Amino acid sequence: MRKSFRVFLCSGLVLAAVAGFFLLSCSKDDGGDDNNSGTAQWTIMMYGAGNNNLDVSNNNTSFIIQDAQDMEKVGSQAGMNIVAMVASMRTGGQAKVYHIEQHTAELPDSLSSPWIDKGSKDMSDPATLREFINYCKANYPAQKYLLVVDDHGAGWPGSCSDEMNGGGGMLTMPELKSAIAQSDLQHVDIVTFHACLMAMAEVAYELRSVASYMTACQFTMPMQNILGADLWLGWLKxxxxxxxxxxxxxxxxxxxxxxENKQKTSHYAMIDLSQMQTLSARVGTFSNVLVTEGGQHWNEVQHAWSQTHATQYDNPAYCDLREFANKILAEPTLSTINLVRNAANDIISGINGAVPYTATYFYPPDQPMPRGGLNIHFPSQLAQFDSSNYVTLEFRATNWHAFLSTFLRAGGTQPEQGRCCYNNNASCAVNTQAECAQLGGNWTQGIDCNTPCQQATTCPAACAQAVQISVGQTITQCTFTAQATENWFYVTLNPGTFRFQLGNFPNGADYDCYTFLQCSDYPNSPTTCRGDAVGPEDFTCTVQNSPVQVLVLINAYQAPYGGYAFLISQTGVLPDGGDEPTIAIR
Known part of the structure; x- marks a missing residue:
């Protein structure tokens, strides 16, 4: 059953302030093909847009640099050049272009390959990408080119968020296309996205004239580098x-x-862009017949949408196109209308032709959720439909935007009801997921309060038993008795800025606060929303765009041990007209 879930990772928790350092080699690269074999077979071009929170999210080190380090495990070889442009938020947006050599024992945030300094660059500017492609062609010519776009992604709106030099803007899909088309290459063989949500019909159609193949993910990708560059480069060499x-x-x-090696849920697909004209033409037919032939059975269109699966890794405004077509074929009346049935079958065969490979790994692997390889924009609420920007895409030619307008004017879908357990599971209500989030509750689809909320341990010591807390609720009942003791909580945070306070523990003690998006991220992949200073903690974090459920870990790092007080409050939201909640930090 389809549900409207949070979209985290790409637009989730952002730490208000960060600290760290950046270790770089001081060797310079004079350019040129060092393989001494004439024009190489392949040039790999990694465009690492690190001017955002990905630059600090790997335990205060950079995931973008870690991807380049994976490339260094193989390094440029005879017949294969690897070039990486890496920008860093912590150096004022400075960008360096590396000729990737083999270095297998790098320290965090360190790259030993030779480089040239490109100065401060806006990585969301298509001119920056175009300049990088031109540099690669001039200095590392090859018979074939692979462009790796490595950063945040949002699907059809774009990728490459630059918070230093671009004001947080993104490289839109028309801009990405133009950067390639107007470069000296004009066309690349493969575009690989190590970015969230980019496996979309709209994205593939936009790039069909500037690339032959695209590889991308339908999910929000895990806060961990799973590009696997060392694996596929090892094969390519x-x-x-x-x-x-x-x-x-x-x-x-x-x-x-x-x-799978890192036990992170993800999806990835290979898309043959030469097939996107055919598939998109079929989308146009499909969208039209759903309106003209399905108009008398609009409830079945809505029902088919509601039956497509969605997880916490999906954008709720996106839908797996293959599954939606299959759900249309399962509707009792629509499936008997020849035009609708034929159009749906054409969509399925078109996707099968355009997606030679698609695979999903779920961890834990007990609830697999296959994906067809391509999402499509399919919002259920007008607030999710940015029509003015959506129609700037070439995908406008399919007329899918007109189908969406009809679907939304008809009311989209009614939010599904479920059980909401709140007030530490002491209270229960039947409402929508959004209404449950307002209560700070834990929402379960398809059941009501006849299934009681499970009462949780007050101060659980394991992530799997995390107890629910609410914004504005002060936790004072927990006590530590030994080093490395842990307490786990979870809280739903709506978009806004939140203050985390941890204190009132024994003098000389040191307790820390970390947050995670899922238990499998513990202990190596906390979010950047955390406090691990010596003594009391007091920090702020911002949630963007959508509600997010966060796991909170309170850890006893240093004696003496005893009780503590912990509070999450939303800044700028004053209870009963009073002051922002606070605890006496000492």
């Missing part, structure tokens, strides 16, 4: 004559292997 189709397929395979 032994197979430099590989075709673009072979390499694109291998990249998609190895991303799934990397996700």
């Amino acid at each position: 032994d197979n430099t004559g590989a075709s673009p189709a072979d390499l694109a397929h291998k990249i998609a395979e190895k991303v799934r292997v990397a996700a």
